[in-house]
Amino acid sequence: MVLTMLPWGTSLMAAAPASGGGSTGQGPLPRVLILATGGTIAGKADPRSAIGYDAGTATGQQLIANVPGLDKLAHLQVEQIANIPSQDMNHTVWFRLAERINAAFAHHEADAVVITHGTDTMEETAFFLDTVLHHEQAVVMTGSMRPGSAISADGPANIYEAVQVATHPHARGRGVLVVLNDTIHAAHWVSKADSTALQTFTSRHAGPVGIVDPAAVRFFAPPRSRLAMALPKEQSLPAVDVIYAHADMDGRQIDESIRAGVKGLVIAGMGDGNVSASAMKALDRAVAAGLVVVRSSHVGDGFVNRNVEVDDNAHHFVASYDLNPQKARILLQLLLAADVRDVGDVQQAFAFGY
The missing domain is CATH 3.40.50.40 (Rossmann fold)
Structure with missing residues (x-):
């Protein structure tokens, strides 16, 4: 079998000290590549109902422009990989994401990656990437349950905290993480559990791996071993x-x-x-x-x-x-x-x- 155990981060303590992420004044800001794929976080209101919206309409650049303070956390590079509702997520986009992340880390273009994504299939994209990416650098996925045009839209805060987690030193070696609603989940465990609530994501069996707010990132435990498989060369998956x-x-x-x-x-x-x-x-x-x-x-x-x-x-x-x-x-x-x-x-x- 082509299977490998990745025992990342065995020297980490069970709980990481609080840190706001980003620069501490002792060095340059980290570089974060943001890959946008669409989803509710990129959605805009539609008049068909009081809560109607169309996913995947705003660009990644527009999303970032609506998040104050990001420039204090990292130097950002934004790329649009796709702009689709996550119910239309597919393996072509998965391969595009994996290959772009591999290239970014291989060529030292970024210190971490953040992916904006719809919540419906976020756990599937996260699990795929977690299995085929073998880097120690952080890869963090985020999204929202409300479109940017909604009252109390959750997307800007989720993006801010995703970048905050991605730039935290103890995020390294944990594979793909999912950050929403002040909570950090591991790709293996995370699952969408509510169709509308902001706290939609849960980590079944294991619980979240950490929490985050604008002032601090806290991890509860060291990274777990992960299954590692090669990205299929044919850029396709069997039915x-x-x-x-x-x-x-x-x-x-x-x-x-x-x-x-x-x-x-x-x-x-x-x-x-x-x-x-x-x-x-x-x-x-x-x-x-x-x-x-x-x-x-x-x-x-x-x-x-x-x-x-x-x-x-x-x-x-x-x-x-x-x-x-x-x-x-x-x-x-x-x-x-x-x-x-x-x-x-x-x-x-x-x-x-x-």
Whole structure:
């Protein structure tokens, strides 16, 4: 398998001292590359309803211009990678982001990177980048739940704090971080949990890795080891479907995925990754057809372990452990792109760190 453990930052203390980030007067300001991709944070109001808006309309430069005090934190370079609502996020943008970040750090263009992004798929982009980027420099994602035209828009504060975190010395070696609503999350754990609330993001199982306000950045624990995989050279990912399990489920969607020629399936199962008896037979047909099948759960919290109600050994399934369906899909895509298809090897990757 092409898997590597990244034990970053083992010398860091469990809690970092408070610091406002940016310059301390003892040296030049850090250089931060801001990559804009659109999303609600770049949205503007639309008259179709009292809270209607169109995502991905403002540019990155316009976003930065609305954040007072950023020039005291860092020298900023802003680039527009995309300007789309995050429901339209795709692997083409993911590869563009990864390649630009790799180039920026390889050529010493920036000391850290901040990505502005919509919240709907932020956890997926963060997880993809966290798995394929192997730099010690900080990469921080941020967005907003309200467009810039809204009363009490949260985007400017989130951008400020994202830059603040990105320039903090203890952000190094932590992989991709997500910063919203004064909270710092690790890409592996973070998940959107509310459709409208400002505190939408939660870190299931582990909790946030830190907190931030305009005066201080505080980390709670040292960095965790991360799974590292190569960025696929073909700039594409194999097709993997996510199928949502429900009462009265049959095998039609599974059989349709087999006919469509996808390479893998992730089941957003009931409870700890369960499906109906009819769907189970269809999953066995999928395995017989050469697909890799991963059992995850749509519950939200809790692990999907091996061989509990389902005999994974007998069915040749993979258990997702802590990964939700959308992140399980990305990891399976990266494994298949690396030609890792053996069920045991795939399971080893999903069990990484446990």
